[in-house]
Amino acid sequence: MKPKRCYDLPPPGLSPSTLTGALIVIEGPDSSGRSTHIAMLAEWLEQKGYAVAQVGLKRSTLVSRELETAKQGNVLSPRTLSLFYATDFYDQMENRIVPALRAGFIVLADRYIYTLMARDIVRGARPEWVESVYSMALVPDVVFSFVVSSRTLVERTFQKNSRLDYWESGMDTGLSRDWFECHMKYQRRMRAEFNRMEKRYGFERVNANRSIRTLDIDLKKRVQKLLEIDIPEA
Amino acid sequence: MRQEDLPGKLIAVEGLDGSGKSTQVYLLSKWLQGLGYKTFFSEWNSSALVKQATRRGKKKQLLTPTTFSLIHATDLADRYERQILPMLKAGYIVLCDRYIFTSFARDGVRGCDPGWLRRLYGFARLPDITFFYKLPLEVALGRILEGRPRLKYFEAGMDLDLSPDIVESFRLFQGQVLEQYLSMVEEFFFTVVDATGNVYSQQREARRIVRNTIDLAKYRRRITP
Numbered sequence: 411m412k413p414k415r416c417y418d419l420p421p422p423g424l425s426p427s428t429l430t431g432a433l434i435v436i437e438g439p440d441s442s443g444r445s446t447h448i449a450m451l452a453e454w455l456e457q458k459g460y461a462v463a464q465v466g467l468k469r470s471t472l473v474s475r476e477l478e479t480a481k482q483g484n485v486l487s488p489r490t491l492s493l494f495y496a497t498d499f500y501d502q503m504e505n506r507i508v509p510a511l512r513a514g515f516i517v518l519a520d521r522y523i524y525t526l527m528a529r530d531i532v533r534g535a536r537p538e539w540v541e542s543v544y545s546m547a548l549v550p551d552v553v554f555s556f557v558v559s560s561r562t563l564v565e566r567t568f569q570k571n572s573r574l575d576y577w578e579s580g581m582d583t584g585l586s587r588d589w590f591e592c593h594m595k596y597q598r599r600m601r602a603e604f605n606r607m608e609k610r611y612g613f614e615r616v617n618a619n620r621s622i623r624t625l626d627i628d629l630k631k632r633v634q635k636l637l638e639i640d641i642p643e644a
Numbered sequence: 645m646r647q648e649d650l651p652g653k654l655i656a657v658e659g660l661d662g663s664g665k666s667t668q669v670y671l672l673s674k675w676l677q678g679l680g681y682k683t684f685f686s687e688w689n690s691s692a693l694v695k696q697a698t699r700r701g702k703k704k705q706l707l708t709p710t711t712f713s714l715i716h717a718t719d720l721a722d723r724y725e726r727q728i729l730p731m732l733k734a735g736y737i738v739l740c741d742r743y744i745f746t747s748f749a750r751d752g753v754r755g756c757d758p759g760w761l762r763r764l765y766g767f768a769r770l771p772d773i774t775f776f777y778k779l780p781l782e783v784a785l786g787r788i789l790e791g792r793p794r795l796k797y798f799e800a801g802m803d804l805d806l807s808p809d810i811v812e813s814f815r816l817f818q819g820q821v822l823e824q825y826l827s828m829v830e831e832f833f834f835t836v837v838d839a840t841g842n843v844y845s846q847q848r849e850a851r852r853i854v855r856n857t858i859d860l861a862k863y864r865r866r867i868t869p
Binding site: 418419421422423471473475476479480486487493494496497500501504505542545 | 693694696697700701704706707708709710711714715717718721722725726754755756757760763764766767
């Protein structure tokens with residue numbers, strides 16, 4: 411693994427090159443299987459003797475409560491909401507990810523700055539502004555980008571929840587008043603944004619249309635290579 | 645930062661704690677309102693939802709320089725997009741007690757990159773007038789330390805580890821904040837006011853500047869409150 415660095419200048423007080431451990435990010439829409447596979451990876455890594463820490467969006471002690479309130483009603487402007495998310499992100503990065511990496515943990519992140527940036531850009535934020543806000547983020551050792559066909563995604567969502575989520579469907583964007591149509595349009599735009607970022611940020615694309623078992627084996631192989639684990643049986 | 649033309653005007657006041665800027669901006673807003681001009685007043689760190697988070701972060705000392713900065717940017721974004729910008733579009737004179745320069749100064753002292761800070765606040769337009777209430781450090785310190793000896797953790801810059809003594813930390817922190825302000829005078833065209841003078845003559849001077857810079861007649865209210 412390469413030494414850790416941030417996309418641009420690190421935040422005050424952090425020298426990324428002193429960090430060890432590994433930062434593994436899984437990106438992808440809801441119902442793409444992120445949490446299932448993170449749980450399986452965590453279990454497997456711990457079995458192998460690695461210490462694992464799990465992080466995700468909206469889990470900071472600082473502002474997660476406000477984010478919840480904000481999502482209930484439409485009281486905040488998109489920029490306020492995106493800055494709240496940025497605060498949440500850096501709070502977790504500085505108080506959870508960094509200490510864990512310093513202690514040599516493998517950090518599994520259920521989404522990272524890319525989802526946040528894509529959401530903002532789809533909602534009309536200037537890409538340069540968004541990129542600057544997140545420019546102090548640590549560069550992950552690997553980003554697995556889960557790609558699922560939109561039809562499969564919808565089916566999985568209905569199977570899990572029997573309804574579409576307001577924010578995941580982008581209903582606040584007004585792309586369509588029809589919930590299903592809006593969901594499809596919004597997810598397509600998010601996908602386009604992710605495609606744009608894929609090269610720039612070096613995502614490893616993962617075909618998440620496959621069965622849980624097949625995907626699991628694939629992911630473990632990739633992680634094994636990254637961590638240079640020399641165990642033949644996966 | 646690009647500045648599109650808006651019918652309203654933005655006036656900001658900046659300065660150290662104890663510089664008297666809040667009194668001055670309060671008197672300005674009383675004056676403008678009394679004359680029947682469309683006026684709106686907004687205070688740093690006053691958005692309701694963000695305030696809870698800031699308070700929690702400050703109380704539990706959870707904030708790092710980065711999150712400290714971001715949470716204040718969130719506060720301004722909330723006030724800016726819901727109030728300040730719509731008011732400017734509707735042709736109001738908006739008065740701000742502290743504005744983006746407070747963040748540039750304080751967060752700059754905390755080690756945030758100046759370029760990052762300026763890009764972060766790139767959404768907020770530059771004021772038409774920025775009054776900077778300039779006061780020698782010792783005078784500002786004297787006013788605060790005499791009147792209100794209970795200093796708060798972040799206010800005193802205790803997170804910077806400048807000194808274990810809170811009063812000493814406050815002195816050192818304010819000194820560095822002042823340096824940051826002084827370095828911005830030319831960059832952002834501050835109107836520097838000598839804040840050692842008496843309140844009344846300072847206010848007269850401020851009113852004169854406002855009158856000369858802004859064609860006040862354009863801002864008369866259409867409806868009486």
